[in-house]
Amino acid sequence: MKHFADHLPATPIPAARPGAVAAIPKRLKLGLLIALVVGSMIGSGVFSLPQNMAAGAGAGAVVIGWLITGIGMLMLAFVYQTLAMRKPELDNGIYAYARAGAGDFVGFNSAWGYWVSAWIGNVGYLVIVFGTLGYFVPAFGEGNTRLAIAGASVLLWILHLVILRGVRGAAVLNAVTTFAKIVPLLAFIALAVTAFRSQAFEQDFWGTPKLGSVFAQVKSTMLITVWVFIGIEGASVVSARAEHRQDVGRATLYGFAIVLLLLMAVSLLSPGIVPQAELAAMKNPSMAGVLEKAVGTWGAVMISLGLLVSVGGALLAWTLLAAETLFTPASGGVMPRFLSRENDHGVPANALWVTNGLVQLFLIVTLVSSATYQALISLATSMILVPYLFSAVYAVRIAARGDAYAAADRMRTRDLVVAVLATTYCCWLLYAAGPKYLLLSALLYAPGILLYGWAKREQGARLFKPFEVAILTAIIVLAALAAYLLTSGTLGL
Numbered sequence: 001m002k003h004f005a006d007h008l009p010a011t012p013i014p015a016a017r018p019g020a021v022a023a024i025p026k027r028l029k030l031g032l033l034i035a036l037v038v039g040s041m042i043g044s045g046v047f048s049l050p051q052n053m054a055a056g057a058g059a060g061a062v063v064i065g066w067l068i069t070g071i072g073m074l075m076l077a078f079v080y081q082t083l084a085m086r087k088p089e090l091d092n093g094i095y096a097y098a099r100a101g102a103g104d105f106v107g108f109n110s111a112w113g114y115w116v117s118a119w120i121g122n123v124g125y126l127v128i129v130f131g132t133l134g135y136f137v138p139a140f141g142e143g144n145t146r147l148a149i150a151g152a153s154v155l156l157w158i159l160h161l162v163i164l165r166g167v168r169g170a171a172v173l174n175a176v177t178t179f180a181k182i183v184p185l186l187a188f189i190a191l192a193v194t195a196f197r198s199q200a201f202e203q204d205f206w207g208t209p210k211l212g213s214v215f216a217q218v219k220s221t222m223l224i225t226v227w228v229f230i231g232i233e234g235a236s237v238v239s240a241r242a243e244h245r246q247d248v249g250r251a252t253l254y255g256f257a258i259v260l261l262l263l264m265a266v267s268l269l270s271p272g273i274v275p276q277a278e279l280a281a282m283k284n285p286s287m288a289g290v291l292e293k294a295v296g297t298w299g300a301v302m303i304s305l306g307l308l309v310s311v312g313g314a315l316l317a318w319t320l321l322a323a324e325t326l327f328t329p330a331s332g333g334v335m336p337r338f339l340s341r342e343n344d345h346g347v348p349a350n351a352l353w354v355t356n357g358l359v360q361l362f363l364i365v366t367l368v369s370s371a372t373y374q375a376l377i378s379l380a381t382s383m384i385l386v387p388y389l390f391s392a393v394y395a396v397r398i399a400a401r402g403d404a405y406a407a408a409d410r411m412r413t414r415d416l417v418v419a420v421l422a423t424t425y426c427c428w429l430l431y432a433a434g435p436k437y438l439l440l441s442a443l444l445y446a447p448g449i450l451l452y453g454w455a456k457r458e459q460g461a462r463l464f465k466p467f468e469v470a471i472l473t474a475i476i477v478l479a480a481l482a483a484y485l486l487t488s489g490t491l492g493l
Contacts, residue, residue: 030247037231037255042181043314044128044285045228045377046263047307050270051286052374054279056220058207059271064214065221066264072425073229076388077256078418079395080232081249086404086415094387095329101394105452105468108334110387111325112448113441117230117383118322119355120444123362124376125311125318126152132285132304142283149367153360155315160356163319164347184306185262188291188299192269195294201272208277222432223381224374228263230384232256284374319355326351336454382430382437383444389426395419436491442478443486449475 045052053062083090083097090096094114099107130152131143140148207217232252270279270290282289285307291299327348330339343349366376398404399416430438449472456463464472485491 029243030251033247033251034255034258037251038182038258041229041231041255041259042185042262042310044125044307044311045224046185046266047285047287047303047310048128048374049224049228049263049267049287050274050279050290051282051284052224052377053221053267054271054276054282054286055374056211056280057217058204058211058276059201059268060206061211061214061217062221062267062271065218065225066260066267068218068428069222069225069229070260072422072428073226073232073260074253074256075418075422075425076392077232077252078249078415079392079422081252082395082415082418083391083398084248085246086398094391095325097394098387098390099332099334101390101397103465103468104334104456105464105471106390108329108452108455109445109448109471110390111329111334112445112451113383113386115322115325115355116444117380117387118318118325119359120362120376120383121380122315122318122322122359123366124380125315126156126359126363127366127376128284129155129308129311129315131283132288132307134283135288135300135304144366146367149363152363156356156359156363159315159319160352163316163323163352164343164349165345180306180309184287184303185266188287188303189262189265189269191291191295191299192265192273196269196272198272200275201268204276219432219434222429223378223437225263226385226429227377227381229256229259230381319352322355323348323351326354330455333459334455335451337458378433378437379440379444382433382441385426385429385433386441386445389423389430392419392422392426396423439478439482439485439491442475443482445475446479 053065057065087097087100090100095107095111098110127143127148129143130140130148133151134140134142134148139145140151142148143152206214211217211220232255266287270287273290273294274282279286279290285303288300288303288307291303326335326339329335330337330351339351339354340348341350396416396419399412399419402412405412433441453463482491
C-alpha cells in the first residue's frame with residue numbers, strides 16, 4: 001500500500017511549523033529550495049510578532065534579542081547543512097539524527113517532542129484564526145471564548161475528514177498560502193516605513209521598570225523569536241530531492257537571511273508607529289492593529305485576510321506532519337504498531353485520530369484556562385528545543401569523531417565549532433524558556449514513556465539502557481513536580 005504522502009503531487013510534509021510546504025518536485029533547483037525555506041518559516045507567528053515582542057521588551061532589548069537569535073539560528077542552520085552533507089543516508093530529519101546519535105529512546109523522545117510541538121502549535125493556529133475573526137465578530141474574542149472554541153472544533157474535524165480521504169490539492173494550496181504570507185508582509189513594511197516616527201521608537205527604548213532589566217527583557221524575546229524561525233531545517237529535510245547537494249546549504253542561508261530581514265523589519269518598525277505600552281496591550285494578530293493605526297481600517301482587514309488564508313494552509317500541512325511524526329517512528333519500532341496503520345487512501349488514520357483528539361482536548365483546556373496564543377506558542381517552542389538540541393549534539397559527535405570526514409577535510413574544525421555554538425545556543429534557549437515552560441514540557445514528555453514501553457514490549461526487547469535510565473528519571477521527577485504545581489495553581493498555561 002502506498003504511503004499517504006504518495007497521494008500528493010510530491011512530498012507534502014512541511015519542514016517547519018509556521019508554513020505549509022507542499023508539491024515538492026523530484027529535483028529542486030536553488031530558487032525552489034530558497035522558496036521552500038522561506039515559505040516554511042513564515043506563517044502565523046509574524047502576524048503576532050509586534051505584540052508578542054512588546055509584551056516583555058522595549059525596542060532596545062528587541063534589537064539585542066534579534067542579534068542573539070540571528071547568530072544562534074544561523075549556527076543551527078549550519079548544523080542541518082552539515083548533517084545533510086555528512087550523513088546523506090539519514091533523510092528523516094530530527095528523529096533520525098537523535099536516534100543515530102544516542103539510540104532508540106533518545107530518538108523516540110525527539111520524535112515525541114516534535115510531534116507534541118506540532119499539534120500544540122495547531123491549537124495555537126486555531127486560536128489565532130478565531131482571534132482574527134474576532135475583529136469582525138467580537139463574540140470570538142481572542143479565540144478562546146466558548147463560541148470560538150466551538151468554531152475551532154468544527155474546523156478541526158472538517159479538516160480531519162478531508163485528510164482521511166487523502167489530499168490532492170496541495171500544490172494549489174501551497175501557492176495560495178505562500179502568496180498570502182509574502183504580499184501582506186511586504187505591504188506592511190512599505191506602509192510602516194512611511195508611518196514610522198523616530199520619536200515613538202525612541203520612547204522607553206530600553207523598556208519601562210515594569211519590564212525588568214534589559215537581560216530579563218532579552219530573555220522574554222527568546223521563545224518568540226525561535227517560534228518564528230522553526231522551519232530553518234526545511235531544506236535539509238528534503239535534501240535528497242535537491243538537484244545539487246551543495247544548494248541545500250546555500251538555500252538554508254539565503255532563506256534564513258530573507259526571513260530574518262522580514263521579521264526584524266516587522267518587529268522594529270511597529271514601535272515606531274505604536275508606543276510600546278499600547279503595542280503590548282494589542283489584540284493578536286497585532287500586525288493588523290499596527291497597520292490600522294498607520295493607514296486605517298482597510299490595512300487591518302488586509303492583514304487579517306492574509307493571515308486566515310496563510311494559517312488555513314499551514315493547519316493542513318502541520319496536521320499531516322504531526323501524523324507523519326508518529327507514523328515514521330512507529331514504522332521503525334519505537335512507537336506502538338497501531339500508529340503505523342494506514343487507511344485505504346494511504347493516510348495514517350490512527351496517528352491522525354490520536355493527533356486531532358489531543359488538539360481537541362487542548363482546545364477545551366484553552367477554554368478552561370483562558371490560555372492565550374502567546375502561551376500556546378511558547379509551550380510549543382519549548383517542546384521543540386530538545387529535538388533541536390539532540391540534532392546539535394549529534395553534529396558535535398560527528399565532527400569530533402571525524403568518521404564522516406576525509407583526513408584532510410579542513411571543514412571539520414569549522415563544523416565542530418558551529419555545532420558547539422549551536423548546542424550552547426539550544427542550552428541558552430532552554431534556560432530562557434524558564435521553569436514554567438520546562439516543567440510543562442516535562443509533563444508532556446512523560447506520557448510518551450508509556451508509548452515507548454508499549455512499542456518495546458511488542459518487540460520483546462529490553463526497555464532501557466543504563467544511560468537512558470537517567471533521562472527517564474529526570475522526566476518523571478520533573479513531570480511529578482509540574483503536576484503538583486499545576487494542581488496547586490502555582491503553574492498553569
